[in-house]
Amino acid sequence: MKRQQLQRAAVTAASSVLAVFVALLISAVILLITGKDPVKAFTTLFGAAGDTRVIQGSLNRATPLMISAAAVAIGFKMNLFNIGVEGQMRVALLATAVVGAAVNLPAPLHIALCLVVAMASGAVWSGIAGWLKVKRGVNEVISTIMLNFIALSLVAWAFDDFFRVESPNESVLVKTKELPKSAWFPDLVDRRLNGMLLVAIAVLILFWVIVWKTRFGFRLRASGGNPGAARVTGVHPQRMILISMLLSGALAGLVGMRALLGDVHAYQNNLAEQQGFNGIAVALLGRNHPLGIFFSAILFGFLGEASGKLQLEDIPKEIATIMSGIIVLAVVIINEAVKRWDDRRIQRKAAAELEKVSA
Amino acid sequence: MTAVTAVAAPERSGWKGLSPARRTMIIWLGGMFVLSIVRIIADADDLTSSGTIASTLRVATPILLAGMAGLWAERAGIVNIGIEGMMIVGSWCGGYGAWKWGSWAGIAMALVAGSLVGLLHALATVRFNVDHVVSGIAINTLAAGATEYLSIIFFKGQKGGGESQSPTGKGGYGEFDMPFLSGGRIGSWRSPDILGWFERQHDLPLVPDVAGFVRGLTSDIYLPTVVAIAIIPLTVWVLWRTRFGLRLRSSGESPQAGESLGVPINRLRYQAMAVSGSLAAFGGAYLSCVFTSTYRQGQTGGQGFIGLATTIFGNWQPWGVFRGSILFGFPTALKFRDEKNVPALFLVATIALALVAVLMLVRRRNVWAVSCLAAAVCTVIAYNIIDEVPSEFVAATPYIVTVIVLAGARQQLRPPAHAGLPYRPGDSH
Secondary structure: OHHHHHHHHHHHHHHHHHHHHHHHHHHHHHHHHOOOOHHHHHHHHHHHHHOHHHHHHHHHHHHHHHHHHHHHHHHHOOOOOOOOHHHHHHHHHHHHHHHHHHOOOOHHHHHHHHHHHHHHHHHHHHHHHHHHHHHHOOOHHHHHHHHHHHHHHHHHHHHHHHHEEOOOOOOOOOEEOOOOHHHOOOEEEOOOEEOHHHHHHHHHHHHHHHHHHOHHHHHHHHHHHOHHHHHHOOOOHHHHHHHHHHHHHHHHHHHOHHHHHHHHOOOEOOOOOOHHHHHHHHHHHOOOOHHHHHHHHHHHHHHHHHHHHHHHHOOOOOHHHHHHHHHHHHHHHHHHHHHHHHHHHHHHHHHHHHHHHHO | OOHHHHHHHHHHHHHHHOOHHHHHHHHHHHHHHHHHHHHHHHOOHHHHOHHHHHHHHHHHHHHHHHHHHHHHHHHOOOOOOOHHHHHHHHHHHHHHHHHHOOHHHHHHHHHHHHHHHHHHHHHHHHHOOOOHHHHHHHHHHHHHHHHHHHHHHHOOOOOOOEOOEOOOOOOOOOEEOOOOOOOOEEOOEEOOOHHHHHHOOOOOOOHHHHHHHHHHHHOOEEHHHHHHHHHHHHHHHHHHHOHHHHHHHHHHHOHHHHHHOOOOHHHHHHHHHHHHHHHHHHHHHHHHHHHOOOOEOOOOOOHHHHHHHHHHHOOOOHHHHHHHHHHHHHHHHHHHHOHHHOOHHHHHHHHHHHHHHHHHHHOOOHHHHHHHHHHHHHHHHHHHHOOOOOHHHHHHHHHHHHHHHHHHOOOOOOOOOOOOOOOOOOOOO
């Protein structure tokens, strides 16, 4: 039994690694077609891995990705596709920036309050999608897409009309009132790597414990894997949908906190943009497993950080975005192909053993 | 059948007894009437001016095309979240082609590139059975990254171009006014602008509105708009009147049933996705070489998703998609003309809600009637206290309306039964 599990895990990991290689290969072809030298591009890109500052920057970029991937993965475990992480994150960002700036508390408490507010407001926004799904039968993919745009408009309007303050030092960027120092999340490495990384890792560990080690997690996986069977054993599917949607939204609320509490300390337009969407790619590459998410978040963070170096070689850094798109497609296609191959392999093995018994 | 519907039956049979064309006429005239009343009460002449109508048509065309892209894909059983990405590819190709050779070349290039992206989505979802939503998201990421990359390579350093913008296109699509109706030219002779005269009679009810509406449709016509609108009846004919269309829809409703009758489901899905991709890309190219004359990064601005919303709002029917795109395009067009006109929409909403409330009362659906009335009271209050609607709300309207429609009118919606579900030929045997 144990050996089979190990084999499965190895096959899964190998297929993800293969997908990354295929993506690199296709990117190389694109570079070649557009007249750029792929060897130089890749040596520049991966040569950057030796640089401590790049490593720190990658981990810093990986922090929100780990959390948003966990938010997406908790939905996936239950066959729910939460595309709304971006919108939930945005609502939480503004809510936390406003509440955090309005109160004064000692440091650890203030940060804790901010995190709680972020989780609560993210959960409220995802709860709308959950409610629509449970009570009105609205597909969560469509409703979360729509809610993303509604959140974008709502937050932009609230920010513009109520919460923006003209900056005292004549900076061009308009922001909300700055958070007091007690709400700043401390850096691990000054200005390079924020302590939210530890929170992200804690989220991943908690995710593993909840999904694989608790009764709730078992029910979650059961309803995702076989809704009919789960229902027969007394799992309330509607309640599971609502709870996992709320959990997912709560995590989504935390996604922007590295940027808000650890970097800018106030809300501004474009803060943490795209970090909710990028979590989907990370969750897919990481196969919804905490360990996989951890490594793929670091990979995506590294691609984002190191791609800046390409500019020096006159290669557009957007090749990194193309690469992440191809990685997503490659990973899902290869997963499917490998799954079919693995199914056939197991079937053949079982058939051979059956023949041995009957012979 | 319950007693409630039986009571309401006489009215409905009267309404149902009318031919579809007549029903459409009544609905449009009714709408014009409501707009006319609001125009007079709110003193908002631009509400039904030919300029607003013409600009609505222009704003609505890309949305319409994106919605038709969604319709073609979902009717064949494939959920297309990648419409936005296909539009981005189309807008880039439109900008490139218009800069090199002219607008029509840009549109042609967009159609080819769009169908290729559509085929990529089909390859992933049909051949490799990838989750439709995942593949769509990947295509959106890929399209955004690829166009940014290509812009740097092709547009940066060119005259008028840049990292995120193409040089100005050559133009070259036709633009004309209809003779006699809207003062168009025949040869060098300028015909009288009859509708224009009617439109200026602002004191009359209904007359200037209908004149403005028709004049809006017949003046400053861009040929690509005509092509886009012609796609609606063409789609109706292909999907509902031909064997190909019947088979394609069977692929969206029940591929197993189609398969058992020898329908080549997978091939149909590839074809449908090629059409879907090129429609979406046409929408993108419309933005970059008809609506404006340059490609700009982020030009599509989520219109692919509004298109997806229109597919749902239009109940997966071509004319429904058209209605949806007009409805979603109208507030934006009105805002382009003059911000001050937007609050008048609250009054339109009030009257519409009041009418629905009466209808619900007749059908004895009291809860709905009361909530519609409450909403009508809210909008009338909003009209009286709000002077300027924040543009963010105008932008969010299509999404909010879609969520409400999905939540409230789900019984009326009928999506293709098999859209988005995994399917492999031969699995059902």
